[in-house]
Amino acid sequence: xxxxxxxxxxxxxxxxxxxxxxxxxxxxxxxxxxxxxxxxxxxxxxxxxxxxxxxxxxxxxxxxxxxxxxxxxxxxxxxxxxxxxxxxxxxxxxxxxxxxxxxxxxxxxxxxx
Amino acid sequence: xxxxxxxxxxxxxxxxxxxxxxxxxxxxxxxxxxxxxxxxxxxxxxxxxxxxxxxxxxxxxxxxxxxxxxxxxxxxxxxxxxxxxxxxxxxxxxxxxxxxxxxxxxxxxxxxxxxxx
Numbered sequence: 001x002x003x004x005x006x007x008x009x010x011x012x013x014x015x016x017x018x019x020x021x022x023x024x025x026x027x028x029x030x031x032x033x034x035x036x037x038x039x040x041x042x043x044x045x046x047x048x049x050x051x052x053x054x055x056x057x058x059x060x061x062x063x064x065x066x067x068x069x070x071x072x073x074x075x076x077x078x079x080x081x082x083x084x085x086x087x088x089x090x091x092x093x094x095x096x097x098x099x100x101x102x103x104x105x106x107x108x109x110x111x112x113x
Numbered sequence: 114x115x116x117x118x119x120x121x122x123x124x125x126x127x128x129x130x131x132x133x134x135x136x137x138x139x140x141x142x143x144x145x146x147x148x149x150x151x152x153x154x155x156x157x158x159x160x161x162x163x164x165x166x167x168x169x170x171x172x173x174x175x176x177x178x179x180x181x182x183x184x185x186x187x188x189x190x191x192x193x194x195x196x197x198x199x200x201x202x203x204x205x206x207x208x209x210x211x212x213x214x215x216x217x218x219x220x221x222x223x224x225x226x227x228x229x230x
Binding site for chain 1: 117146148155156157158201203204205218219220221222223224226
């Protein structure tokens with residue numbers, strides 16, 4: 001059961017700002033929204049996490065509207081090294097006392113020189 | 114602070130054999146989760162261990178099992194290997210269990226690439 005929906009792929013030129021939007025219509029009240037980045041043959045790397053409004057760190061910004069049914073990851077001035085798969089996740093509680101992260105297909109970002 | 118380490122990095126086995134993978138979490142982290150990643154199915158949650166107890170289990174057959182030791186190190190075992198078990202197995206550690214804390218950053222290791230022939 002898909003918890004999140006995001007575009008399969010995106011292309012961008014170097015130096016541009018990239019915005020990847022993720023929908024999570026059934027997000028639970030106490031769930032955070034987390035984004036991970038993964039390079040080939042490596043484990044995912046945490047990028048940013050938020051609950052509502054806007055969160056910014058040294059690598060990205062996360063915009064979350066008031067209804068929390070979607071979120072947008074913003075990568076400023078991308079470079080070739082930002083080419084990776086980006087995953088949007090929310091918590092998943094398949095049963096009482098259980099919690100897991102469910103990864104979707106992710107968005108494959110290709111940065112073009 | 115050292116990151117999550119996984120051993121071995123690469124492994125080749127034949128069908129029917131069994132395999133044990135090891136994961137050392139970041140110092141101080143008590144939760145270890147395991148994931149399987151394949152080109153077709155993507156990243157799938159296997160199970161989570163917290164304080165030596167399995168807290169969560171994904172939708173995998175009983176051939177997949179794990180355990181956690183008192184120092185939080187974890188092992189994953191796959192018995193009676195099948196061709197379809199060829200995958201990148203990732204371990205992730207976090208400070209607390211996601212069951213209790215929704216804000217719970219997971220730190221992933223580099224993975225173990227298992228090839229079943």
